Amino acid sequence: MEEAIFPPSAAFMKESERERLLIRQYLLGELDENDQEQLEQRVITNPDYKEEVLITEEELLEEFVSGTLSMRDLESFNRMYSSSPTHRRKVKVAQALNRYASEHSPVVQTMVQKGRRRSLIGLFSTKRRFHQLSLAALIVLVIGASILAYWLISHPRNPDYDALLKLNQFGSELLQPDSSLVPVALPALVFRGAGEPKTITITKQTKTVQLWLPDPSGGAYSFRAVLKRNDGSEVFTLEDLRARQIDQHAVLVLQIPAEMLTPQGYQLEIFEKRPDGTFDSPSTYSLNVAATP
């Protein structure tokens, strides 16, 4: 059904709704020159207002892409957004984002193979995505809980590993230098090959070894870190590590409880995660841990 020609009565609309309607009319080329100029003067003098116009434009693009614009708005939209290459680019990016999100949504993707979603009629027949999402999330939770239960039974808890996770989780505190911390600077992450071993000396006071690895990508990627003893046995694996911004440089900082290290040789491998989820060949560092009283 086509929308009413006139906007809803201003008396029944909140101020913010009136603003959005005005902005929408501007973007659809439906304001007269005088109102256009007033709106543009607010845009150029008030960054918050400009942001509101930009958000409304995104919402308009989203409605176009999802096919929910009224006939009248669609006509205006087509007239305005086919008029310049920049506008056409915005439409194409909105279409790409819409498709990408429906194919790669964080929860649904884990449950439903791309291209097979519509064939799973019995499971996902409802048209309401929120319900689909809830169902998918529930199934993921049940599977996840089963895996977790199995893992907990088969892997007794290791307090050092718990501490390691806590020290390196996203947003964890960057420990500041004191007598209990041994900071070690390693070559940047483009480094390949084990190279000369770096000696790390720990004392009785040492609680944490902090490894600093500059990230030349500027923090664009996530990493997996694997620490192995020289005999090949694994000490730990950490997933989804991200560089921290320190003094305008991206640095991957690994904070390792000293109790996990004993005097011997280690190999540290850092794998960069590619956009498709696979890993690049690792940057490898040779570490030699020595202990002094």
Add this chain to the structure above:
Amino acid sequence: MTENWEDNFAALLTWLDPDPEKAGRKYEEIRHSLIKIFEWRGAYDAEELAAETISRVLNKVPKIVKNYEGDPALYFYAVAKRFGFEVLRRQQARVEGDLEKLAAPGTDERNDREPEYECLDQCLAQLPAADRELILSYYQQDQPNISFRKELARIHHLEPNALRVKVHRIRAALQSCVNKRLGKPK
């Protein structure tokens, strides 16, 4: 760049704000606003029109700064209106019969092979994981759904409008990344 241009630019920044840092930010805000306004009016090359507007303001700066009252941004707008909107009207008259019809929503199954899609994939990979998940969750529905987004805002401990702004900022970064990778639209 001539000495005269540099003097005028320095005078322009002082006019915008005595604090050089704030002046620089205000200059960038004005430039960005001009580009957006030209885009919304359908300009073929909004950046060039904004640059020409700024250049015209620069030439006038020595004469106007002493007596001008009010927000300098409005002076830029007045110049854009006098010069740029006229150029736009001429451009639009020229290309009126040449409009490319936009692809109807939901009908283009080839999008995943298009460069925008490929670039988006690469640009999304550069986002922090939390931002990537948020924007994909926000746009995962075929149709915008208010209750779903309210729920999403609740999960992220945000007011619905704060979520809107946050998603917009992530999306603006994505659009900018895609534009950089694809170059200027043809």
